[in-house]
Amino acid sequence: MGSIRRGVFRSVRKTTLYIVVAGIAMALIFPMFFLFTFSLMSDYESYSEWPKPLLPRIKVEFRLTPIESVDGSYKMEIWNNSEKGFTPFGPEENTRANKSLRKLSNFIRNYSNCFISEKELSEIMDSVDQNGAETFILKKKVFNNYTRFFTLYSGAAQSVLNSLATAAMTVFLSLSIGGLAGYAFARYIFKGKNVLKLSVLFVRMFPPVAIALPMVIILGKIGLYDKPVGLSLIYSVNQVSLSIWITASVFMGIPESLEEASQVFGASKIGAFFRITLPLAVPGLAACAMYSFIYSWNEVINALILTQFNPTFPVVVYRSLLGANAQVHLIAAGSVAQALPAIIFTLFIRKYILQMWGGVKV
Amino acid sequence: MPVLELKDIAKQYNKRVWGVQGMSLDVEDKEFIVFLGPSGCGKTTCMRMIAGLEETTRGSIILQGKDITDLPPRDRGISMVFQNYAIWPHMTVYDNIAFALKLKKLPSSEIKSRVEEVADMVKIGTMLSRFPGQMSGGQQQRVALARALAVRPKLFLMDEPLSNLDAKLRVIMRTELKAIHQRTEATSIFVTHDQSEAMSMADRIVIMKDGEIVQVGTPEDVYFRSADIFVAGFIGTPPTNFFYVDVKKENGCTILDHEFFKAELGKEDSDRLSGYEEIVLGVRPEDFILNKEGNGILKSQVLVVEPQGAHQVVALEVEGNIIKTLVPSDHSLRPGDNISFDFDMRHLHFFDKQTEKRIS
Known part of the structure; x- marks a missing residue:
């Protein structure tokens, strides 16, 4: 019986040791890990979402809906992780005018690190005209912060x-x-x-x-x-x-x-x-x-x-x-x-x- | 003509301490010379001067008729085995041995055959691709040896090469070194502080003390005709026993008179001692002959018995000094036993009390 008790004691001691070591390692590594994660977040993730995710997003969900009162204009929304829903994103009204499209494209790039061309935006607007509100997913350019x-x-x-x-x-x-x-x-x-x-x-x-x-x-x-x-x-x-x-x-x-x-x-x-x-x-x-x-x-x-x-x-x-x-x-x-x-x-x-x-x- | 001539070479450290003072020696072709002495006697310094690792303060070193005193080590045509082997840990055994040959720009086929030849000679032929770190001390020693042999030197220097090996391996390597020397016939100088190593390997032994040569001679010379008290006390295990005795004439015979014994000398020894009144008598342990009747020259009591197998070392106390004698093992002796010895009169050593030199 003694040998079993000794065995248990030894494994308890070993486990405690591992927990302590892992704790110290975590304390050392976590700030670096967080810094790295942070460096991959977009402006929107950094400033509009809380709590911060442990891993940065790779894909971002957007929704484009037509504004009923003004013909030919649309509202852009982005998925917010903390509110679990879409929130307004970018200019209040977007139209098909070249200037407006460029403004929206730049905004998406600067604040969510996603790239979408003006042509693609107007294509999405086409399909919104036919089918009503549409959600679409864009890939985030993960290392965009470094370039920026x-x-x-x-x-x-x-x-x-x-x-x-x-x-x-x-x-x-x-x-x-x-x-x-x-x-x-x-x-x-x-x-x-x-x-x-x-x-x-x-x-x-x-x-x-x-x-x-x-x-x-x-x-x-x-x-x-x-x-x-x-x-x-x-x-x-x-x-x-x-x-x-x-x-x-x-x-x-x-x-x-x-x-x-x-x-x-x-x-x-x-x-x-x-x-x-x-x-x-x-x-x-x-x-x-x-x-x-x-x-x-x-x-x-x-x-x-x-x-x-x-x-x-x-x-x-x-x-x-x-x-x-x-x-x-x-x-x-x-x-x-x-x-x-x-x-x-x-x-x-x-x-x-x-x-x-x-x-x-x- | 000697291969190596040392002409009054001397080494002074910091313009104060003399490491070696005025050493002259001729080394003949194919000779195996051993520098023997206690630590700090200058034997290693002397060897390092020959190798060129130490500058000489005075004197000249002549190798095969050429003055090499001021040449750098690499131009001397000498090879050396170091005490701590000094093989290079970042090179394989092959590269270690081939180092000097590559620097000499020998063709690679020649290098290969030479390396393999010497590696086989020292029995490391199968380990050429290993690194020194993967080898035992004895094997590393063999690498150092092979490296030194590969250059086919005019002169082969060995600086206490066996002192880092364990006792058993040391005796084996001693025999192998001697066999290698007989095979290669390289003129060799070997430094050691172990007198049994010197006795068993040397053609001639150079005994040094305080930076000076005390005696140069064959192993028999230094053992049976020791030049002074220092040599007699240094060579042999156990060492020579010394007695301060008066020389007296009684009834026409010369008598050595000591508080504990009186010894009568023969005609020849009497002539040698004529004119001396006080001398130092040296008696080797094996020159004490046990007198079973108990009426020998020296009577005393056994202090300690040290069995050695075929014989035993029996220690006595005479006048406060420990005297060690060799007695065959078939006499059973115990501490406190009364014991009596005769001297083997043929092998007594006489030394001048003032100069400590041998009286011959």
Whole structure:
């Protein structure tokens, strides 16, 4: 009997554990999930329906009815999920006049993310004339918010390029300078090594905002203000020191005798580094690259201060939040677009990072 | 003409500490030399200087008549087996062994046949496509060995290659290494701190202490004609026992006088010791001969008995010092038993008390 009780106890404990873990996972994932769902909603879904659905609609139902009192005019209605019925949508009266048709088509596109041409609208009106009120279903263009974000906030596309350039340069600078310095710290003994190592860390102790103003002046003087290069230089100051610490420990973990062996067996000192040490350090360097990329991609405050007409993407998203015409569903789309590259980049080098944490051995 | 000449090479660290001071040695063709010494004696430093991994502060290294003192490691025609194997984890066994050959731009058919030849020699012929991470320590050691053999070096260096293996594997590898050496006839230098390893493998042993050579000789030389107290105490298990004795003349005979015993010397030894008053007497454990009648030169009581199979190590306490002797196993001895020994007078070692050098 004891063994059964023990078994029950064990499964109860296991179940509790799973529930707790699932709860934590939900708490972490749900906001991201909601943001993503939100980014797929149309204006109408965002502002006229409550509660918000967990999944966005893919199809939208409309109804067109003739207005009895005025001949040749129609009323457009849309299905509202919270009221469980059709509600008026668009101009009060729609006629077959070209101007009116275009107005209705644009309205449907802007507020429900559905596309219908003027010709199709007039065909529906034809059948309404014959059969009375008609309901019809349109497919929603799910990713329309993203297109709209980039058209509505001018310069968003250019700012993505700016961001990419900044991030690429930051990664390059922090890996090359930081990696070489890390190698020196790992392999060579020299005077003042520990002081230097600590002073490298010292740089990170200043909050970036505190030194932003002098940076504006310095960058302005050397002509790099409002340019991705200048921004990446500022980011590198921070990231190089982090890279030094990461890569130094990575290189320390690679036995020097591996390099020495390759020197004995025919490689030069530089050849030994490139053939032996560098390939073995790739996981660590990848982790380093990830930190630099994510930092530079997400950074807002410095970018806000150090750019004006050539902002980075986070700055654009930030400005969209502040704007008078703030539209929540569009900002959600911008936010997701902002998060995506970092996620993709992390997934891309996931293998190496797992390797560094001992997941897979070479 | 020697293959390798070390001319007064020295290494100084940080302009203060001497790692190796003034070492000169000639290594003959096909010879198997072992550098032996306690840790920190400079044997590995010396080997690394020969390999070019360490700069020499002074002196010159000449390999086959060519001064290689300032050449980078890759131009020396030397190969090396490292203590921690130092095989590259991101390459397959094949690539590890072929590394040097590829850098030399040999044709790929030649590389393939050479890799297979050495891999078979060290018995890893079936594992060429594996990665080192999938192999045991012993197998990794064989990869390191194969890699070093593949380049057909002028000189083959081994830096404590067996010290990371377990005791049983170490003895097996010892035999295999010696067999490989006999087959390839590569001039070899082997560094170890294990004197039994040195004794069993070396043509000549170079015993080092504090960065200097103490004695160079065959295993028999260093064992039976140890140059000083350090060598006599370092070679052999258990090590040599030492007694401080007075040299006295009694009735025309030379007598070694100790608080616990008196030993009468023969004519030859007496001549060697003429002029000395105090010396250090060294007696190897197996040179104590059990006297069953109980009236031998040295009388004492058994302190500890350590059975070893064919023989047993019997420890005595003489004048506060532990003396270890080897006794055949057929005598059953227990702690506290009275015991008496004679000395094997042919193999006594005499050392100068001041200089600690052998009196010959």
